[in-house]
Amino acid sequence: MLSTRMINLIVPIISVVLGLLAGAIIMLIFGYNPIAGYIALWNGAFGNVYFFGETIRQITPYILTGLAVAFAFRSGLFNIGAEGQVIVGWLASVWVGASIQAPTIIHLPLTIIAAALAGALWGFLPGLLKAKRGVHEVIITIMMNYIALHVANYLIRNVLTDKSDSTAPIENTASLASEWLMEITGYSRMHYGILIALFAAVIMWFLLEKTTIGYELRAVGYNQHASNYAGMNVGKNIILAMMISGGFAGLAGAMEGLGTFGYMSANSSFTNLGFDGIAVALLGGNTALGSVIAAFLFGILKIGALNMPTSAGVPSELVEIDIALIIYFVASSYIIRWTLLRFFKKEEK
Amino acid sequence: MENFVIEMLDIRKEFPGIVANNNITLQVKQGEIHALLGENGAGKSTLMNVLFGLYQPEKGEIRVKGKKVNITDPNVANDLGIGMVHQHFMLVDTFTVTQNIILGNEPRKFGMIDMKRAEKEVLELSERYGLKVDPQAKISDISVGMQQRVEILKTLYRGAEVLILDEPTAVLTPQEIKELITIMKSLIKEGISIILITHKLKEIMEVCDRCTVIRKGEGIGTVNVSETNPNELASLMVGREVNFKTEKKQAEPKHAVLSITDLRVHDARNVPMVKGLNLEVKAGEIVGIAGVDGNGQSELIEAITGLRASEAGRIMLNEKDITNLTPRKVTQSGVSHIPQDRHKFGLVLDFPIGENMVLQTYYQQPFAKGGVLSFKNVYQHARTLIQEYDVRTPSEYTKARALSGGNQQKAIIAREVDRSPDLIIAAQPTRGLDVGAIEFIHNKLIEERDKGKAVLLVSFELDEIMNLSDKIAVMFDGDIVATVEPGEINEQELGLLMAGSKKEKVGGE
Secondary structure, three states: OOOHHHHHHHHHHHHHHHHHHHHHHHHHHOOOOHHHHHHHHHHHHHOOHHHHHHHHHHHHHHHHHHHHHHHHHHOOOOOOOHHHHHHHHHHHHHHHHHHOOOOHHHHHHHHHHHHHHHHHHHHHHHHHHHHHHOOOHHHHHHHHHHHHHHHHHHHHHHHHOOOOOEOOOOOHHHOOEOHHHHHHOOOOOOEOHHHHHHHHHHHHHHHHHHEHHHHHHHHHHHOHHHHHHOOOOHHHHHHHHHHHHHHHHHHHHHHHHHHHOOOOEOOOOOOOHHHHHHHHHHHOOOOHHHHHHHHHHHHHHHHHHOHHHHHHOOOHHHHHHHHHHHHHHHHOHHHHHHHHHHHHHHHHO | OOOEEEEEEEEEEEEOOEEEEEEEEEEEEOOOEEEEEOOOOOOHHHHHHHHOOOOOOOEEEEEEOOEEEOOOOHHHHHHOOEEEEOOOOOOOOOOEHHHHHHOOOOOEEOOEEOHHHHHHHHHHHHHHHOOOOOOOOEHHHOOHHHHHHHHHHHHHHOOOOEEEEEOOOOOOOHHHHHHHHHHHHHHHHOOOEEEEEEOOHHHHHHHOOEEEEEEOOEEEEEEEHHHOOHHHHHHHHHOOOOOOOOOOOOOOOOOEEEEEEEEEEEOOOOOEEEEEEEEEEEOOOEEEEEOOOOOOHHHHHHHHHOOOOEEEEEEEEOOEEOOOOOHHHHHHHHEEEEOOOHHHHHOOOOOEHHHHOOOOOOOOOOOEEOOEEOHHHHHHHHHHHHHHOOOOOOOOOOEHHHOOHHHHHHHHHHHHHHOOOOEEEEEOOOOOOOHHHHHHHHHHHHHHHHOOOEEEEEEOOHHHHHHHOOEEEEEEOOEEEEEEOHHHOOHHHHHHHHOOOOHHHOOOO
């Protein structure tokens, strides 16, 4: 009999392998060499220090948006609004980063807090409406995404600059970028944000699993009636959950604003960091550790895939199908687990 | 040879680690009501799931009308004329009665559903078996009793000749139970055979012809109901003598703990449900509220516990005003609440049983310090309660969902009683439980009374009210219409009061 632990270990590996196989078949059907394709994918993510640095850079915001969605989910809320929260967080970090003069030790924390607060505010409104009026958070958060996008664009063009499409660069004192990290990664855009993201994951785990606040949030997430019966303030917990969730997403925006780019451009469309965060959270089983691992998978595939068209000649459309297939198989690992259990049960008899 | 319609011979069914059924034999005669009696977790449902094709037995033989059959899945069971009505109904809420009955078996005309013919067929069927339903009503609009009739019609529509009813009375009001009994009797007149899964002895004595008892997965035997009595059935089921009449001393009521004056409460649709109610519960007594469901009992409890705002009136606990306080404040004032719906209110089913046992106290020492939970203390506390209250669970880390109903209820009672409150509100505390668990819970409530706690009991089971209460308050249409002592009234008189007849007829106070 396989132990549960073994199954927990084997299932993700099998699902990734199956995803790779399915992707390989698609590539074969269209006449491309899957082995060359996958070597290109691997090299694109880990082939040299530059790619490695870029992969880590991509993973950083994914961890945070994944945490944001996972945190809300554990509290019984579906935060589709991580995308908008990323945008307002990004904007707030760049705003504070460029408009204030202060030493790093004050300036950097201040910008990071500003981003988290902006995201929290963007989560507060849907939380308030849900708690007080019972409006479904999915609808409001979707709307809030559009409001964030267009308000941010307006502010960039009309308030932060004079009709320019991108803000001034942030002060060095607010930057997460590091000469040293860039140097050892062949001048990739890797920055210190990864430490913040990993620290945020620890915070989420501790808050949710170890504190009375987390106990309440989880109880409300599972059963609002029982929580109310037990004397918890359900409305307060809903608002709090949305604010913390939004805070994590806001931090993801700060990673882009303070680390990767150092400024913000007016966007014609969404960054997709928030939407990918939904997949990251669900793939990671809505836990902190799971979200980190899933963010790594997403980051690796995303950056590695960039190399497939150039190195292996696989068209980018096909690459996207391939990546989708791998994620699909990982997400459906439940089926694999079920098959495994069934298979081994039969064998026992 | 006797004319058996269903025979299950020496059935054995194992699950990893346990033998759920061990050599159980069940033989059902044509046209009889056959009871299948056993405690929660005795293996009744497993045996029926074997018959219905959901499980395959490791050993044993099933015969339908004398012919050996192999029931591989529920469709085979359907074809053999076996129909099952589950305890939790399998109905589409937004469909009509007719749509639900024909689902999967629709009469067609030119490829479209022939709704006219379907409704006619349903009506014919319902008249033939005396199952009154409105074919055009939506499921969400009809009562639980009628939903159950729809479930029965569903099986009959598919040509069932043997009906398995899984704890059919657990969800019904006393009136609906009476109707169901009439229905069962008319069904057997039409040649249908019924297997009734239950642990309610009264119902068995009333309607069943024979009764097969199983205990801890073992077949204990089959008895003719006419030749037995409830005491014998109970001891067969539990394996020891059971006391129905809970032993208790005379109550020694002291000061008033709860006193309610002129309370008015509206329900969620803002309809007045409690209309100027007065009630007093003293320390050291159990006051039972008797009444038909829906006469304001739920609203009354919700108002006391702070779950629902009261419109007017005053609720005093130990001479402190607790009207319209938050649930937390009410709890802290010394009120415990065993809720009517243990899944909806009493437990967070996806939390481990240990975490459920601190649902109201998690933030207090020693379970938390500076906002950080001490799981060591939480689970230590849980282990103590599990032992003291005999909660049967694999461990304190097991999710509450995985426990049987009786053990879930014991866990709630452990939590509520352990807080050492002044007032215990117990709403339907033994709903759906077997006699062993009922006995335990009744004894606990009396024990708390004897310790000087005030107990407010709400129950739709007259037996329970008569048995436990030191004082019975009859609730009708949002008010207490009579207060009587259990010794001075019988069940018929109580029933009349509950139906709203004036108390002068009975004498009363």
